Amino acid sequence: MRTISDDFVACLAQRAADAEDLRRLPDATIADFRASGLARLLLPARYGGEQAPFPAILEPVRRMAHGCASSAWTLGFYTLHNWMLALFGEQAQDEVFADGPVLCPAPLAPTGRGVPVDGGVRLSGRWSWATGIMAADWVMVGALCGPDDGMYPALALLPVKDVAVEDVWHTDGMRGTGSHDVVVTDAFVPEHRLVTVIDIYGGTAPGAALHDTATYRWPLVPALSLLAAMPALGAAEFVADAFATRLGERVLAYSGVAQKQQPAAQIRLGDARVRLRALDGLLGETVATIETLVADGAKIPRPVRAQARVAAAHIVHESRAVVADLLESSGASAHFLHNPLQRAKRDIDVISGHVVFDYDVSRELAGACEIGVPISPIAMV
Template sequence: MTSPLPHAASAHAEASSHPLLSAAEAMFPRLSARSEEIENARRLPPDLAAELARDGYFRMMIPEALGGLELHPAVSFQVMESIAKADGSTGWCVMIGAATALTAAWMFEPAARAIFTRPDVITGGVAAPIGRAEHVEGGYRLSGRWPWASGAQHCHWLVGGAIVTEGGKPRMVREGVPEMRSFFFPAERAVLHDTWFAQGLCGTGSVDMEAKDVFVPDEYTFSLSGQAPRIARPLYGYAFGLLGMGISAVALGIARRAIDELMSLAGRKTLMLERRLLSARPAAQEAIADAEATVRSARAFMLEALNTIHAESTRGPVSVRTRAELRLAMTHATRSAARAVDRMYEAAGGTAVFRASPLQRCFRDVHTATQHAMVSPATLELTGGLLLGLELPTFTL
C-alpha cells in the first residue's frame, strides 16, 4: 500500500479549519450532558434532531448541485467522529442520515430536488434488499419490513431496499441474480414498530420499518450497484465505501471518549488497598499507552484510505484494490476501537460498571457498532482474498 502523505496532510488541514467540525467539537459539553436522556428515550430528542438538520450535519454528502455540502470524505469522517465522542447514539444517527443522503447523486434530478433541496430534510432507512417491489405502470408497489432503521422517527423520507418482481416473480438481471433497487417514500407511509431494546447505541431508535403496498414512482428509485451516479463527481465514485465509513468514525469517536475518560479518572481515583492514584499503577499506564497507539494508528489508516480513494476518484474509476483497502481500514478501525475501549473499561475497575460512568456506555455502544455487517469479520476474508489476488465477488465494495 502506498501512503498519499500530501493528500492526507491537505485533508487534515481542511478538516481542522472546517466550520462544521468546529461546531461539532463545540457541541461536546452540551451533547454529552444529554446522553442519559437520549439513552432513556431510545431515540434522538426531536429538538436535537432538528438542530442537527438545521446546522447541516445531514447534508455533508449531498451534491453541491442540490444545495448540499459535498464535503471531502475525510472531513465528514472527522465530523461524525467528533459527534460520536460526545454521544455514540447521536454520532450513529448523523452517520445514517448523511450516508443515506449521498444517494441523491443517483436519483433523477426532479425527484432528488423534491427530497433534498429542503434545507432541514432528514433521510434514513435500510438499503438491504429485504423488501419486494412489484413493477407496475409508472413505478413500483413496495412492501416489506426492514430492521435496524436507525433514526426513522425523525426522518422525512425513508428508503428501503427490495428485489424487483414482475407478475410476482423476481426480475433477473442475469442468471441467478435478481434485480435489486432502493426506493424512497415519504416517512408517513411507513409503519414503525418499536423493537429497539438493545444493549448499546440505545438512543438510535433503530426500529423496524414496514411498508405495505406503497406506490413509488420510477424517478424515486435507484440502484447503487446497477447504475452510475447521475451526478458524476469524485465523491460518488465509491458509494459503498461512503455508506460504511461512518461506522468506523463512530467507533473511533467512542474509543477516544473512553481514553479521555480513563485519563481523567486515573488522576482522581485512589486505589483503596494500594493507597495511590490509579495513574500510578503500571497496568493502567500500559493500558493507556496501548489504547492510544491502537486508536491513533487505526485512525491514520482510515484517513489514508479515504484520501487515497478520493484522490483516485478525481482521476477516474477507482480500482478494486483501493476499494478493498478502504473496507479493510473500516473493519480494522472499528474492531481496534472496541479493543481500546475494552482496555479502558478493564483498567477503570469497578467504577466503570455504574450508569454514572461514561465508560460503561462506551463499552456497550462500541460493541454494538462492531455487529454491523459492513465491518464484520467476514469482510476480512473478502479483503484478504482480494489482496492475495483471488477472483472474488466485489459488488459489496
C-alpha cells in the first residue's frame, strides 16, 4: 500500500497558510503531488497506473489531513477522479489518459443541460464546488442529457479549455481547495465522453469491464463519501495529537496551574481518543463489507450503499464534535490565525456542509433502504 511520507505531510502543514491566502493549492504542492505518484494509485494498469485496491486511497488522504485538510481534500479528489475517469468507456479513457493521470475536478450536481445533437450533446450550465479547478487539465460535470421528454442524469467530460472559471471561493474554511464555479456555454461533448449516473452509482459503468480488478466495481457514493470523510477524520486526529502536546506545555492564566494536572482536560483527551478509535473501527468494517462484495463480483445493493454513506456522514459528524470539544478546552490562544487548531476547526465545519454528509438525510436513506421504503432512483446512495 502506498504511504505518504512525514516530510510530505510536513510540507503541507508549512504551506497551509499560503494555501488559505492563495485560495488554491500552492504550485509547489501540485508539483510534489505529481512527483509523489499518488495520482497513479487508482489509475488502470493499462495506462501506467498502480491499479491498487480502492481502499488504498483512504489512508494517504487521512494522513495528509494531519498537515492540511484543504490539501488532503483537493489531492484526494484529484486521485479519486482518475478512478472515476476509468469508469467511462474505452475511447474516453484512451483520450484522457494519453499522457497518464490528470487533474480533473468533478462538480457532480446535475445543474447543466446536454441537448442531443449528432454524435453527442451540446452542453451548457453552471456548476459550483469545482475543487482544484485552477490547476485542472479536464473537468467532469453532472448534467441532464437527452430529449426533453426522456432526460437522464449523466456525467460529461470536457477539456478545461471548454470551461470558464468564476472566482467565487471566498469562505471561512477549506479555502485552499479553490472550489470555484465553472461555466460551460454550448460546448460539444461527444457521446463517448458521457456516462450515465445510474451506472456510476451502481458500479456497473462501462469502463469497469476493461480492467480485470474489483477496484472499478466500487459504487460511486460509498467511494466518494468515504474518501471525502478522510480529511475530516485526519484533521480530528491531528487536533487530538496537538491537544495532547498542548497539555504538556500550557499553564493556565491567573491560577498558574499546569493544564495537564486538570482532570477535566485529561477526560477530554481520553474521550477524544476513544471516539476516534470507534470511528476507525466503523471505517474498517464499512470498507471490508464492500470489498468482500466487489471481490465476489456481486452488485452492491442499495441498503449496503446507504449504510456506507451514513457511516461516512457519522465519521464527519463525530470528527467535528471531537474537534469542537477539544477546542473548547484549548483556550482563546488557540484561535490566533497562526495556530493550526483554529484552521482545522474551520475546515471541518465546511467539510460537514457537503451534501453527502447531510446527517439527517444520510440516516433517513439508510433507514428507508433497510425497511424497503421506496426512494428516488437517483438518490445519492
